[in-house]
Each structure stands twice: as structure tokens, then as C-alpha cells.
Amino acid sequence: MPPVMTLAPGEAIPGPWGLFEALLVLTFAAHILVVNVALGGTLLTLFAPGAGRETAMGLAKRLPGAVAIGVNLAVPPLLFASVLYGQYLYTAAIVSAVPWLSLFMVVMIAYALLYVYQPRAGAPGAGLLPAVSAGLLLGASLILVNVSTLAVRPDLWTGYFTAPAGLVTALSDPTFLPRWLHFLAASLAVGGLYVALFSRQAADAGAGERSRTGLRWFIGATLAQIPIGLWYLLSLPTPVMERFFGLHTGGSLAFVAGLGLAAAALLSAFRGRPGRAALFTALAVVCMATVRSVARLGYLAPQFDPAALPTDFQVGPFVFFVGSTAVAAVATVWAVAAYRRTAKRG
């Protein structure tokens, strides 16, 4: 009898844990970048709509799509995190069930409002719609920070015994606020970078200025990450923090590389090169997602190690996934390319 048959359904994972961890890091990085665009972009329609609201209109055109893609890209990291850390993630979700369940409704309303806002972005006084959207998206970010923090703090779950209706929070965790501010600043930075990127391609006279404004937001928010990031780092439990100072080789390398890439992105932005800044930023986010992964393992050690999960790898389904992804990617690239060609023509 194969060993997996002796296990209860759901105990074995269908592949080596490292594969899932890698997929989790990569898809989370992609998700967080797009979500940064969605939230940061929504905030910038309020803070930097542009003299003739051109920036706001440019963002309004793109934000619903960003939310749609951001939501879509939320699925794989949620899936892969569930595979590896379901026991922790689901428990955290249940003890804070009320905000967790409201998450999709909050995002749904924010998303719908962005569609309502889309054709009205040029009108003065249209700021209320993105303001509500931004508020809701900020709420969503708080919910996610809450559950993510609870998922690595089993000691906080005991709140369930006094609040079993799903209202436990991780507000008492010292990382909560810096973690959320870290995300907020990143959103403003990436939102600004996104403005710089799409404004750069516009042909009108104000495009250059809009692009520079975007880069200024990127630079300012990224510089703000220095104190915020330091605060976040210092708020981590010592055994976790030490992982980034040599205790964990991969974690330390990713941390240093992430800082270096962020610095390179800043430098590129200073030089007015949003494309290069975007590339460095994306790589930095991958590094930071790795750091996040190493931190999570540190929090859960030694009680839990995903490497100890039994494995039942079947090649066929994996090929099915890879093939599906390739087909979807090729089709999407073709469709986008066809669309962009018309944009160039028109």
C-alpha cells in the first residue's frame, strides 16, 4: 500500500513543500504589486489628480482592471498558503471571521465604485467615489494584515474563548501598525511609479510632468519606508529578526538583496527612469516576499515546519496546471498585444 493511503484525506500535500513556497512567494509578489497599484492609484486620484485631472482620468481608466487582476492574483497565494499553512491560516480566519468574511464584500464595493468613477473622473467633485473606494481598500488591507499576523501568532487565538463570534484581532501585536504602514507606503510608491509609467507613454504636453509627479511619489514613499521598515524590523520577535542578520542564510541574502534593489529603484527614479525603477521594484518585492516567507517560518518554528508535511506528488495534475497557465498566458499576451497594436494605430 502506498504510504499516502494510510493518511487521512487532506494530510498530504501534492508536491514538495519548496515548490509551493516558491510559487507562494512569486504569486504573492505579483499580487502585492498589482494591489499596490490599485490602492496607491486610488489614493493618488485624491492626492495628485493633476492640474486638469489628467492623472485621475488616466488612473480611473486603469484602476478597475487593476483591482480585477489584483483579486485574480490573490487566488494563487491564498491557495498555496492554504496548502502549506492552512491549519494556521484558517484558524486565524475563524477567530477573526467577521472582518475576514467581509473582505470580499469590502473589495467588491470598492471595485464597483471604481467602475462608477471611471467615466466621471474628469468631473470636479468626483473625488468622493475614489475616497470611498480607497477607504474600503484600506479596510481590506487592515483585514489582511490582521489575519496574516494572527496566522503566525497562535498565542493570540485564545481570544476566541472570550470572543467566539469571530472578532479577535492582532492589534496588540507590535508588528501590526508598522506592517500596515509598510504596505501603505509601498502602495503609494508603486502607485506613483505606475502613474509615471503610463504617463510616460502619453503624447500630450502634460505627460512629462505627470510622469515626474508619479516618480516623486515613488521616491517620497520609498524614503518613508526607511523609518517604517526599521520600525517593522525592530518590532519583530528577536529570533525572527535575527534570521535576517545571518541566522538564516537565504533570509539574510533576500533581505540584503531587497534593500539593494530598493536602493537601485530609488536611484533609477531619481534619474527619471521609471521603467528601470519598476524592474528593480518588482525584483525587490520578490525579495521582500521571500523575507516575509522566512519570517513566517521563523514565527512558526519549531512547532511547525512545512518540510515535515507528507507528500503525494502526481505529475499529471501538475502538468495540467503548468499547461493551463501557459495556454492562458499565451492567449492573454496575444489578446493584449492585439489590443495594444490597435492603440498604437488609433
Place this chain on the structure above:
Amino acid sequence: MDFPVWQLGAFGGGFWIILIAVLHVYVAHFAVGGGLFLVLTEAMARRTGSRPLLTYLHRHTRFFLLLTMVFGGLSGVGIWLTISLLSPQATLILVRSFTWGWAAEWAFFAGEIGALLIYYYGYDRLDPKRHMLVGWLYFAFAFLSLFTINGIIGFMLTPGDWPATRDFWDGFFNPTFWPSLALRFALGLMLAGLFGFATALGIGDEEARETMLRASCRWAVAAAPLLLLSGWWYVGALPESVRDFFLRRASEMAAYRAAWPAMLLAVAVGSLALVSRLPLALRRVLAVCLLLVGLGIVGAFETMREAARKPWLIEGMLWATDIRPSQAAPYEAPILPRAKWAKAHEVTPDNALAAGADLYTLQCLSCHSIDGPVRDIRKFTRHVGAAGLEAYLTGQGKLFTHMPPFLGSPAERAALAAYIAQDINKMPPVKDTPAEVTPAEVAIPAFDPEKASHLVLAVGELGVVAMAGCDGSFSLAVPGSGLRAVVVKRDVLPEAAAEGLSVRYAAPDGAKDPAARLDFWKYAKTLVGKELAPNVSVTGLSPDGTMAASGKLFTAAGIPVSPYEASGKVNPYPVFTVTVADASGATVAETKVPLAVSTEMGCKTCHGGDWRESGETGVAKPTAAAILAVHDKRNGTTLAAQAASGSPVACFGCHPDVGPNAAGLAGRQELLSLSAAVHGFHASYMAGLGEEACNRCHPTSPTGITQAQRDNHAAAGIGCPRCHGYMEDHAISLLNFEKAAGKAAASRLLAPLAPRLVATAAAVHPRAAWTQLPDCLTCHKDFSRPAKDASAFNAWTKDAAGLFRNRTEDTGNIPCAACHGPPHATYVAVNDYGLDVNNVAPMQYMGAPGVVASGKRCDVCHTIEMDGDVHHPNMSK
């Protein structure tokens, strides 16, 4: 057990998943069928060159995009969030077993989003050919997304070979994969048509509008038969047990099964009406109605699918409570110590309600809200006290498998029952207050052993005639008591005398009008098939009458009796007078005999309601109605309606019963005997109990109003199980007989029962109700005093002739019961009604209670001293 349970109270029972899932499926299926609708409509518009149609389609695409991506996309994520909250274990199983399937579905979903955004934003920019191709891509990805999800969802209902192989593809291409895919795709086509109506009605150009309405109509109407056929295919692909549950045993499903084709018909008819020349405003209303019907079709389908899966979330692997069977074994072991998220880890006298709350959270809340819209627990339990709830929990998941079995120890079961009764339903705990019994005063007739020429020994055929007393609802037994008498002519060698003698019986004053308070006579025609004058029994006897001579015995079979006096007083022991007269009419002997009768059946404990009479006895109308409702629900009968219309039925009219109170009706021979059906059904709910199980339904409780088990066995502490077996043993003996007779229902009732006095059900000897009963001589070997731990269980009389009540002593003249007393009231018989009423014959003839002629009192009949064991061996000991 490993995860905490989100304590939702009123919103428990799966409210959120029902709400979110039904709405999501509605939109998600539209996203598939609607995708095909987009490209085919575009093809039509381009083929005909209709500008209004192309303009319409652009608008429709925006609506489609907003609905499917904003609501559909987000609610899809919402389902993930919801199931991880409500069923984390199930989610983990699905996630880990089908990770790559979910991941592939995500890729298709990503492809959908990309294609739809390009389709919409590129509507006027892409050349028609490319635009159409993007549309086809969207549809392909949407269909593949459905294809993938369909495999995983179907696995939950029909895992196929997966449990044996753990192979992804075995679970994915499970037995319902293809019919489910066909049905869901057809659903998508129908919804595309229904949403097409909604948007097409907004077209200004009349010709284009009518064209689109006709096109939408074709989609909706064509999908209806496809849905019907694929539904039929789907049901046919279900495993036999699931199909049987869905089609026959899940009575809750009947409405949905009927509604499904009705709603499909409504869609077809409504769609045809929409393309008629009705006013536009009316058509708009109709379109909205059709969208709601479409939602109803989705909701009904999902509800039926979920119900068919009961009691599982994942068939055979995970119960609806999110607990795995392997995790819970052994089921009867305390579960609280194993429940990681319970506050209480054991039941103590001080924490029973709190522990019950933990158990409710663990085992009930996932399906039953508290005062909420989904399967409100109060609706199911508010009429029942803790004892009844314990019975429910004991039987849960045994005969009716739509619920998982209760997991936990008897103490935990009691705690949960107490919590539901006291905390949720606010019922005060029931105290077992002894009935207030006034000792009976019986004027014992005089007997002078010096002068008496005759004596008469009279005895009731049964220890008690037990009825339900709810004849307006149903009849379990007709009111009639058997009386037997033997007249002894005293002499040196006395003889049983009959010739030239007549024996009359007479009811006491309070018992001459049993029809005053028993409804039997009102409904006699419908119950037993003949009109009866009040107070005349099925056998034609009245409360006063003459006994028939039968050899050396005098008998009266079916004297009408009632435990209610005309005044309303409850008296289970009406004492009849028996008078013997010679040919001249002169009285030669006289005695008295109680004809015990009772309506003390505690059906109310589990079926709700209260006692019918004086707070002490009788099955009240609401209780009877609840019993009939259960019978109807589980057996497809219409007994409740029949009773409500004034035509109640007798249980023995269908279920064969050869007992003396079945009016001689044959019943339907293919059905279980009444005794086997009643004991067999209830044994699953009363497992693990002692004689208190018997006392729930028989009038034998020592604290009840009847106290019918009053014989010397009771006084010696020998309870019912020593002779009859425990409830389970007893039921198995009856069911084994029925099974051997080829009655299919016996096996179903036997399945959950485990015997307690022998090792296996097969080791329980079959016995026929009423004719095969425990044999006294099993313990009283050669009429001797038995061993202390002797048991008469599992050695049945061969036939009715071997029954204690039908046997005689060795001379063949005197029935055993004449000297020993009736069954369950053998002398010395004692209860709160006093010694006299229970021991009339010994008190009359010996001046003391005891077996007649015991203690060497041969002089009761013999006029000289006697010695020897003439009547039976060891009698002189």
C-alpha cells in the same frame, strides 16, 4: 475538532455559504453561457450588419463584465473565504487533494479576465475577426473554468475511486462529472437567455429589440429540456444509496424535486410570453420574474445537491460537522477531551449546560442555526424535553442517515440535550414527580372454607390492557379486556365445574360507561371497519355480561374497559365482580377481579405535547399528530391528513398484530408486525437504556399512574430485560422473525442495532410477537426457585399454547394464572394501589397475599389436607 467553530448563532447552519454560493453560482454560470451568447450574438449582428444590434451588444458586454467580474469574481473569492470559515477541514482536504486543479482553474480565470477586458475595451478597436476570436477565447476559458471546478465539486458528492486510489483524476472525473458538467452548462445557456431578455428590453430600435428577444427566447427555451434531461442523467449517475436517499427517503427534498421541472416549465412559458406582443412594461416585469425563477432554479439545484450529500460534506470522508469519522472514533468515547476548541473538557454536575453548549458548537451549529433562517434548531426541538432529545441524539444517524451520528459519551449526550432544552428552548428541567395515587379500596368478598361449596378464580387475560387513548388520531389497541374464570367445586378431590353453572361479570359503577371519555366508539367505523354502539366492544361485549363456557373455563374476550371513570378520575384498576350462579339462579360463588387498563404511554417524551388526562396519562392530540407526521414523513403515508379529516386509522389495520386488542384485523402481511415495527424503530433511539426504556411506552413505571409491573419479580428487583432482553435485544428478536419471513423493512431496522445480552444479532432467537414470549420454566426449572442471576432471555415459548397465560397445571383444569395471578401481576403483586386490589383471590381465599393455595393452603379447594405435587412438580416447596 481541530479548528475553532465560528459561533454565529442565528446565522449558523450554513447561512453564509448558502447565500454567497447560490448568488455566485447564478452569476458564474451566466458567465459561461453568457460568454457563448456574446460571440454568437456578435456573429449574428455582423452577419446581418445590424448596427443597433452591435451597439446593444457593446452595452450588454459592459453589463456582463460588471456583473461577472465585480460580483462573480469577488463572490468566488467570497466562497473560498466562507468555506474556510465554516468548514476548514473540508477546505483543507479539497485544497490539498486538488491543488493543481484549483491552480489550473485560477489560470483559466485569469484568461477569462484578460479576454473579457480586451473584448470590452477593444469592442470598437479590434477588427471583427480578432474581436470574435477574443470572444471565443473568453468563452473557452470560462468553460474550462467550469470544467475544472465541476470536477472538484462533484468529488464532494461522488468521490468515485478516489478514496481507494487517492488519484487526482479518479476524484476529478468522478461518477457525476459529465452529467454535472452538462447540467451546469445548460444552466449557463438558460441564464444567458434570461439575462439577454433583461438587457434586450432596453434596445430602442424595435426590430433589433424583437430580434434579440427572440434570440434570447431560443436560448432559454432550448436550455429547459436540456436541464431536465441532464438532471435525470445526474440523478441516474448517483450511487444507489445516495439516489435512494434523494428520491425516496429525503422527504425534505420532495418540494424541490417537484419545483425543479415546474420552474423549468415556467421559464419556457415565460420566455415564449416575452416574445409575444405584450406591452413593454409588462414584459420588463416578466423579465425580472424570469431572472428570479432562474435564481430559484440555481438555488433548488444547489440545495438538492447539498441535501443529497448529507450527512457528508465529502461523501464518506467528512461529515457536515467538518469532523472525519476516523478522527471521531470511537464514537461513544467522550469527545470533549478531544475537542481542542471546547471550553469544557469533561461534563460535571456543575457544568452540564456549558459543556452542552460546547457540544452544540462542535456538532450542531454547522447545520442548525439558533433562531435563525437556516434549519433553526428551535423549530425541530422546541416541543421536546431533554429526555426526548437524548433519544433523538441516540438514534441520530442510524435509521435516517441525513445526520451524522452523535459523537460522545452518554453523559455528553445528556449535557447536549439539557443545553438544547434548557438554554435554547427555555424549558425547565423535568422532574420525575411520582404520580399521586390513592390506594384502592376493595371490599374483598367473603369466603368461608368451612361452608363454601364452590369458589371461583377469575383473572385478567393480560396484566394490563395498554392503549394510547388517542383514537381520534390513531388506535394502537382497542379497548377490550379478556377475563377468564374457573369455578371449583370444593371437595376432597375438587373438580372444575361448568355444567349447570352460569358466570356473570359486572363492571364497577365508575366503569360502566367507558365510551364517556374514550373516543374509540366515535371512530370505530374508520378504525376497525364497523359501527359499534357506545360501550359495546369489538367482540360484542358490554361492561356487564355473561361469560362464555369453554370446556371447564369461562371466558369473556373483549370486555370494554377504560382507565377513565365517567367522572374523569383516572382509575387503571376497575374491579369487576364475577358471580357464579347455579341452574336455579342461586349464587354459589363470587369474587372480584381487577381488569387493569391503561393509556399511560409516554410518547410525549420524544414526540412532544403533554398527557391527555389529568396530567397523568393518555396520548394527547398534539402528540399523536406529531407521531403521525413522522410516520407520514418517513413512510410516505397520509395518516395525519386522514386523522384531521375525521378518518383516523388503527395501527393494527396495516401492521399485522395477533394480540387480543387488534380487533381481529389481518393487516397487510407484507408489513412488519406492529410489535416489530414499533420496537424495531424505537430501539435505535433507546439504545443503551435499561428498563426505563420499557417504562417510556409501557405503563410500567414505578412512579407512573398505572404501575402495571407489580408482580413479585419487580419486588425482587428483576426488571424487564431479565426476561425480554434490553430494548435492542427485544427488538432484534422480533425483527429476526420478520426478516426470516422475508420482510425487507426488518433488515433496515436491524442494521443499526447491536444486541447487549448476546454477541451478535444472529444469536438472538427470532420470535413472533404475542405468541412467543419468555418461558417461565427457563428460570423456574421444574417449577423450582431460580438462581439469583437467572435470565429467561432468548428462550421463547414455542407457540401461544406455551404462554403463561394460556397454560394450565398438570391436571389440565386450572390455568396457571388462576392461582399465580395474571402476567406482570403475579402474586404477591404490589404497587401504590395497595395489596387488596392486586391480590383479590389470595386475600379472599387465604386471607393473605400469595400464590393461591401456597403455604400448604390446599384447603382453599380441598376439604381435607393434601400432600404431593399433583398440580406441578415442586409445588409443595
